[in-house]
Every structure is written in structure tokens, then in C-alpha cells.
Amino acid sequence: MEAEEGSLAGTLDDLAALTGVSRATVSRVINGGSVSEATRERVLAVLERTGYRPNLAARTLASGRSGVVGVVMHVDSHELFQDPYFSQLLQGMSDALSETATGMMLWLGNRSKQETLDQILGMGLLEGVIVTAYNLEDPLVDGLLASSVPTVLVGHRRADLSASYVDVDHVRAAEAVTSHLVDAGRRRIGHITGRRGTVAGEDRIAGYERAMARAGLPTEGLIADGDFRRSTGATAALELLDRGVDAIFCANDATAVGALESIRARGLRTPEDVALAGFDDLDFAANLDPPLTTVRQGIRAQGAEAAHALSQLLEDPDGGPRRVILPTELVIRRSTVGGVQAA
Amino acid sequence: MEAEEGSLAGTLDDLAALTGVSRATVSRVINGGSVSEATRERVLAVLERTGYRPNLAARTLASGRSGVVGVVMHVDSHELFQDPYFSQLLQGMSDALSETATGMMLWLGNRSKQETLDQILGMGLLEGVIVTAYNLEDPLVDGLLASSVPTVLVGHRRADLSASYVDVDHVRAAEAVTSHLVDAGRRRIGHITGRRGTVAGEDRIAGYERAMARAGLPTEGLIADGDFRRSTGATAALELLDRGVDAIFCANDATAVGALESIRARGLRTPEDVALAGFDDLDFAANLDPPLTTVRQGIRAQGAEAAHALSQLLEDPDGGPRRVILPTELVIRRSTVGGVQAA
DNA sequence: CTCCTTCCTGAGAGCGCTTCCAAGCTGGGA
DNA sequence: TCCCAGCTTGGAAGCGCTCTCAGGAAGGAG
Numbered sequence: 001m002e003a004e005e006g007s008l009a010g011t012l013d014d015l016a017a018l019t020g021v022s023r024a025t026v027s028r029v030i031n032g033g034s035v036s037e038a039t040r041e042r043v044l045a046v047l048e049r050t051g052y053r054p055n056l057a058a059r060t061l062a063s064g065r066s067g068v069v070g071v072v073m074h075v076d077s078h079e080l081f082q083d084p085y086f087s088q089l090l091q092g093m094s095d096a097l098s099e100t101a102t103g104m105m106l107w108l109g110n111r112s113k114q115e116t117l118d119q120i121l122g123m124g125l126l127e128g129v130i131v132t133a134y135n136l137e138d139p140l141v142d143g144l145l146a147s148s149v150p151t152v153l154v155g156h157r158r159a160d161l162s163a164s165y166v167d168v169d170h171v172r173a174a175e176a177v178t179s180h181l182v183d184a185g186r187r188r189i190g191h192i193t194g195r196r197g198t199v200a201g202e203d204r205i206a207g208y209e210r211a212m213a214r215a216g217l218p219t220e221g222l223i224a225d226g227d228f229r230r231s232t233g234a235t236a237a238l239e240l241l242d243r244g245v246d247a248i249f250c251a252n253d254a255t256a257v258g259a260l261e262s263i264r265a266r267g268l269r270t271p272e273d274v275a276l277a278g279f280d281d282l283d284f285a286a287n288l289d290p291p292l293t294t295v296r297q298g299i300r301a302q303g304a305e306a307a308h309a310l311s312q313l314l315e316d317p318d319g320g321p322r323r324v325i326l327p328t329e330l331v332i333r334r335s336t337v338g339g340v341q342a343a
Numbered sequence: 344m345e346a347e348e349g350s351l352a353g354t355l356d357d358l359a360a361l362t363g364v365s366r367a368t369v370s371r372v373i374n375g376g377s378v379s380e381a382t383r384e385r386v387l388a389v390l391e392r393t394g395y396r397p398n399l400a401a402r403t404l405a406s407g408r409s410g411v412v413g414v415v416m417h418v419d420s421h422e423l424f425q426d427p428y429f430s431q432l433l434q435g436m437s438d439a440l441s442e443t444a445t446g447m448m449l450w451l452g453n454r455s456k457q458e459t460l461d462q463i464l465g466m467g468l469l470e471g472v473i474v475t476a477y478n479l480e481d482p483l484v485d486g487l488l489a490s491s492v493p494t495v496l497v498g499h500r501r502a503d504l505s506a507s508y509v510d511v512d513h514v515r516a517a518e519a520v521t522s523h524l525v526d527a528g529r530r531r532i533g534h535i536t537g538r539r540g541t542v543a544g545e546d547r548i549a550g551y552e553r554a555m556a557r558a559g560l561p562t563e564g565l566i567a568d569g570d571f572r573r574s575t576g577a578t579a580a581l582e583l584l585d586r587g588v589d590a591i592f593c594a595n596d597a598t599a600v601g602a603l604e605s606i607r608a609r610g611l612r613t614p615e616d617v618a619l620a621g622f623d624d625l626d627f628a629a630n631l632d633p634p635l636t637t638v639r640q641g642i643r644a645q646g647a648e649a650a651h652a653l654s655q656l657l658e659d660p661d662g663g664p665r666r667v668i669l670p671t672e673l674v675i676r677r678s679t680v681g682g683v684q685a686a
Numbered sequence: 687c688t689c690c691t692t693c694c695t696g697a698g699a700g701c702g703c704t705t706c707c708a709a710g711c712t713g714g715g716a
Numbered sequence: 717t718c719c720c721a722g723c724t725t726g727g728a729a730g731c732g733c734t735c736t737c738a739g740g741a742a743g744g745a746g
Contacts (some may be wrong), residue, residue, distance in 0.1 A: 011732055020697045027734060036694060053465025057403035060731030061701045066400065087430045094451035103466070105411070106438040106449045122396025123446070124702095215647070284627075287573075354702055365726045370704060379724060401702035404731045467732090 092303020435646020
């Protein structure tokens with residue numbers, strides 16, 4: 001209560017008057033200028049006692065630095081990445097940003113992209129932005145990169161060499177899953193794709209194809225289009241089952257759940273008749289029956305790394321783009337290897 | 344590109360010079376002061392052409408109004424409400440706030456509560472805050488309410504009569520579920536509670552007890568403690584099954600999934616042997632086997648209403664607290680009524 | 687003892703905007 | 717014709733802070 005009144009009442013001038021020094025000196029104590037030890041202590045004592053908090057608006061106006069970054073997530077809530085992804089990413093960012101006492105303004109992409117862009121660029125409050133960039137084409141992302149606002153992309157590696165980003169190597173991860181299926185003795189391995197036009201979708205296809213090619217296995221007729229959703233997973237799986245596959249690699253876990261339903265509906269068993277693998281390692285993957293082999297990507301880590309990358313970018317704008325490729329982990333469970341393995 | 348350069352270059356003075364009027368007049372045009380029609384049009388034309396955007400920091404400093412509100416979510420990520428809840432709430436808020444061009448700063452409660460509180464109150468940028476208040480006791484919420492910052496609570500009705508909040512009537516909803524089980528002919532109806540110390544948990548217990556009392560049914564030994572998580576649901580269900588229940592009302596859907604596993608593990612059928620009901624109507628509830636009877640609460644609507652309540656509070660601070668109780672819907676599926684009903 | 691350096695401090699000029707105040711103009715009523 | 721009300725406009729004072737600049741004190745070297 002007391003500290004609160006202090007924080008509401010105080011301006012730098014009040015503080016200065018209270019301490020008997022000038023406003024400039026108090027500011028130096030707060031921001032780390034050179035101040036004699038004696039003075040510093042005197043000021044700090046008052047600072048502590050009053051619970052003074054600098055006014056962000058004033059500070060921003062004077063210094064040009066706000067300590068606030070923007071986070072833009074274009075969420076097609078029913079389409080693309082489902083909820084756990086989204087909030088874990090946010091949590092990762094939030095954790096990392098709070099370490100540097102950086103505030104976070106959020107846009108969930110509910111307005112038109114142009115409008116969002118205008119707001120972000122226009123308000124002159126944001127020091128930088130982190131934006132999710134899942135689609136190969138995205139005008140908002142293009143606009144941000146073209147602007148002078150330091151920007152870090154999540155999930156999208158672009159041809160653009162000047163962009164900073166955080167992503168996982170979808171190609172390699174998909175390759176690993178597919179190779180695992182090959183190693184498990186499968187030969188007719190199908191792939192249910194993610195949504196076309198997304199980096200994740202396209203890259204996972206590429207990884208699948210690469211692994212198949214290396215194993216000398218055909219892929220013709222073994223690729224069925226999905227869009228990351230369970231329902232399309234079920235449909236696509238039926239298509240693949242008609243073509244006689246002995247394994248299906250799904251572009252994500254949600255799709256795999258749909259596929260699993262279809263496999264069951266046909267009276268087939270997993271993994272005996274058809275092995276199944278997903279991507280994401282969402283919470284439920286370990287609890288499916290059978291537990292699902294999948295790829296774990298540290299989603300929180302992606303968020304955190306994006307935040308770190310942005311911090312670095314702000315500290316050293318001339319240091320060139322920051323690019324972070326995070327590792328993925330192949331999590332092998334019973335859906336691909338049957339028998340006695342534990343979940 | 345062009346508009347962008349304009350927005351970067353311009354200050355109010357530039358605009359004024361360009362238009363041949365004073366800075367004050369341009370400001371009036373932007374903020375709706377009284378300006379002659381001719382002048383207004385001239386200024387608007389230039390405004391349009393340059394794509395000028397006022398600097399938020401300066402505007403805030405001068406006017407005391409920022410157009411930014413804070414959203415504080417204390418997420419015990421593995422404990423309480425799971426992801427879908429969280430992001431849907433956020434989306435609801437985001438949608439509603441963007442209607443009034445209100446910005447949103449986010450805290451995910453990763454720092455200590457006191458620290459969060461200091462930041463929020465101290466920065467002097469936020470016009471108001473929305474805070475999730477799930478626990479009966481919460482110092483952050485207390486601090487916010489005690490401060491001068493307009494605050495709207497989500498999910499927490501407090502004894503405090505001056506607080507604005509948005510919530511659903513957990514008691515009534517739980518009562519409805521329980522009564523539904525009674526109507527379906529069940530007599531030994533158990534309840535797996537939510538986490539103790541949360542409003543949702545305690546209120547759902549109260550609703551359960553009220554319905555049982557009205558039906559003249561005993562509850563002794565039929566209440567098992569859970570904490571909203573699947574795993575505790577499984578454990579608590581075993582306990583209840585030992586006591587011979589013919590129905591279980593779970594405090595949320597996740598718990599119900601755990602309970603369903605235990606019922607199966609005992610070789611019992613749902614709903615024939617044990618009817619099962621949940622709360623939340625998360626996506627997966629309709630896809631369980633059997634589909635789960637549960638309570639739907641419009642989570643996005645809660646977010647949106649919270650935002651609206653805060654907007655109103657800001658517009659008319661003397662209008663007294665805003666209290667919104669949103670309706671819930673009992674969604675009856677096969678897990679309680681067996682037979683031929685569709686999912 | 688003097689001069690120069692170094693360190694600490696205060697004064698003051700803004701940052702870009704809002705808003706109060708007063709001045710100028712117009713037009714209607716006396 | 718004169719006066720006053722009402723509208724539009726510009727001037728100017730901040731909002732609370734940062735940061736440059738210059739002055740003063742203190743300490744070391746000559």
C-alpha cells in the first residue's frame with residue numbers, strides 16, 4: 001500500500017527534491033550513469049523507500065527506447081497449428097523477455113494484415129517484433145521485414161538472407177522419421193502432408209521424399225494431401241490404405257490421430273499392419289493407443305530463442321541477422337515398433 | 344512503401360507545416376476537436392497522403408491515455424487450465440480489444456507476483472488490466488484491485504463488491520450436470536473435484552452437492568479429490584469405483600479422460616455400468632469413445648466480455664463495477680445416456 | 687604552489703503530443 | 717452602426733524523462 005502510493009505520486013523531480021540532488025543525478029542512478037558512491041546510496045535509499053517507478057511513456061519519448069516488443073501471431077485458429085503450439089510459444093517468449101524486463105504487446109492477427117502492420121509500425125513504441133511466419137507467402141511478414149523495425153521470424157526460413165529467424169529443420173526431421181520407418185522394415189510408406197503453402201508442410205514432404213529416395217523406395221501414389229487437421233488426416237489415410245501402405249508418416253500429430261481412426265475403422269492394427277508416425281509430440285501423443293512415434297520440437301524453446309534473437313538484434317543492430325535452427329528429437333514409441341518397447 | 348516513409352518521417356509539426364496550419368489544429372483534426380470543415384478536409388488529405396501515425400509515447404505522456412491495457416494470466420501451465428482455455432480466452436480478448444483499437448500488453452505470470460504487480464502499476468502506460476483470477480486467494484489480484492488501475496477479473500467472483508468480473512455460474516452448471524445424471528436414473532453419483540482453492544473447483548463441488556441434496560441422494564464417500572489433471576482423475580476414479588458408483592461427474596474434461604481409462608481398466612462400460620460427465624467441452628470431448636457429456640462454457644466469449652467490461656469501465660469509471668455472468672450449456676452425449684443418441 | 691585531468695553534478699534543452707488560453711473573425715441582435 | 721456571442725485558430729505550457737554540456741571540486745604532476 002505504502003509502496004504503491006509512492007509509485008503513483010512520484011516523478012523524478014519529487015525524488016530529486018526528496019534526496020537533495022538534481023533530477024539528472026537521480027536519472028543516472030537509475031540508468032547507470034557515473035555517480036559517486038555516497039550519492040548513489042542516498043538516492044537508492046529514497047528510491048527504495050518511495051517505490052518509485054519511472055513513467056514508461058516519458059522515458060520512451062525521451063530516449064527512443066521503450067523496452068517493449070511486439071509479438072504478432074497470425075492464428076488461423078481452426079486451420080493451422082493448434083492451441084498447445086501457440087500458447088507454448090507465447091510462454092517461451094514471455095519467459096525469455098521477462099528476463100530482460102522487456103514488455104510484450106500482442107497481436108493475434110484478427111484484423112487485416114495491412115491494418116496490423118500500420119498499427120505496429122505506426123505507434124512508434126515497439127523496439128522490435130517477433131512474428132510467426134508459417135506461410136511461404138505472407139504480406140505482413142514482408143512488410144515487417146521491409147520496414148526499419150527489427151524483426152525476428154518464428155518458423156519460417158525465407159530465401160531472404162537478411163532476415164533473422166528461429167526454426168527447426170523440418171526437412172531433416174522428416175527424413176529421420178521416414179528413415180526410422182524404413183529401418184523398421186517398412187517398404188510402402190505413405191505420407192499425409194501438412195497444409196500446402198506452409199514451410200512446415202512443404203519441408204516435411206521434402207524430407208520424406210529424400211529419405212525414400214535414399215532407400216530406393218518409390219513414393220508414387222503414396223502422398224496424400226492433408227492440412228494439419230485431424231479430419232483430413234482420416235480422409236487421407238483411407239486413400240493411402242486403399243493403395244496398400246504398411247506405414248504412414250503424418251505431417252503432424254493431429255493428422256495422425258485421424259489416420260489412426262481410419263486404420264482402426266478398416267480393421268487394421270497399428271503397428272502390426274500399418275505403422276504410424278506423427279510430428280510435434282503434443283501431450284496426447286504419448287497417451288494414444290498405441291503411443292505415437294513422433295518428432296519433438298521444443299516449442300517453448302523456439303519462443304525463448306526468438307526472444308533472445310530479438311534482444312541480440314536490438315543490442316547490436318549491425319551484427320547481422322540472427323538465425324537459429326533448433327534441434328528436433330525423434331521420439332520412438334509403439335506405433336512404429338510394436339512388441340515390448342515401453343511407451 | 345511510400346506510406347511507410349511518411350509514417351516514419353512525420354511529426355505533428357511536419358504535418359502542420361505541410362498543411363499550413365498550426366500543430367494544434369492538426370491535433371484537433373486527429374482527435375476530434377472543433378475545426379472548420381474546409382480546414383479539416385485539407386488536413387485529412389495530407390494525413391492520408393503521408394500516412395502519418397501519432398507517436399504513442401508522446402501522446403500518452405501528454406494526455407495520460409495510452410490506449411493500451413494489460414492482460415495478466417497466471418498460468419500454472421501444468422496444473423490448472425490447459426492450453427485451449429488459455430489461448431481461446433486470449434483470442435476473445437484480442438478480438439474485442441481490436442475493435443476499439445486498444446493495444447494489449449501481456450504478462451504470463453512467469454515472474455513473481457509482486458514483481459509483476461510492480462511492473463504493471465509502475466509503468467504508467469496501462470489504462471486498465473484484465474487478470475485471470477482462478478484462485479480464491481491471490482495477492483496479485485488483491486494488489487490490482489487495491490490499486491487505482493481499473494481492473495476486470497476473469498473467472499473469479501469475489502466477495503469484494505467493488506470488483507468487476509466476468510465468470511460463469513459454476514454452481515448452477517454443476518448442478519445441471521448432476522441433475523441430468525439423476526434424471527438418467529443414476530443413484531450413486533460420485534464427484535471428482537477440481538483443484539481445491541480454486542473458485543471453479545469449489546463451486547462445482549457446491550453445485551454437485553446441492554443437486555444431490557435436492558434429489559435426496561447421499562454424497563458421503565462419493566467425493567474424491569482431483570486437481571483438474573487427467574492423472575489424478577484416473578486415481579480418483581479408482582477410488583470411487585471401489586465404493587461402487589454408477590456415475591461420475593468430473594470437475595473437467597481432462598479429469599474425465601483419466602476416469603474413463605480407469606473405468607475401462609476395471610472392465611466396466613460407459614455408460615452402461617458407469618455414466619461419465621465432464622466440464623469444459625474441450626475439442627476432444629466429442630471424439631472420445633463414448634462421446635462425453637459435459638458443460639460448454641464460451642471461453643472466447645468470456646475473453647471478449649472481459650474486454651468489453653474493461654472498455655466500459657474506462658469510459659465511465661464512475662459507473663460502478665461491471666459484472667457479467669455468462670451462460671453455460673449442458674451438452675449431453677452418449678457417456679451419460681447410452682443407446683442410440685447421436686454424438 | 688600552480689596547472690591540468692578527472693570525476694561528479696546541475697542546468698537546460700528537448701522528445702512529440704495534448705490542451706488551455708487568448709486572439710481574431712464572423713454574424714446576429716439592439 | 718455598434719456590441720457581444722460563438723466559432724476557429726495559433727501560441728505556448730507542459731507531460732516526465734534522457735542526455736549533452738559546461739562548471740566545480742578534487743587530486744596528481746611538475
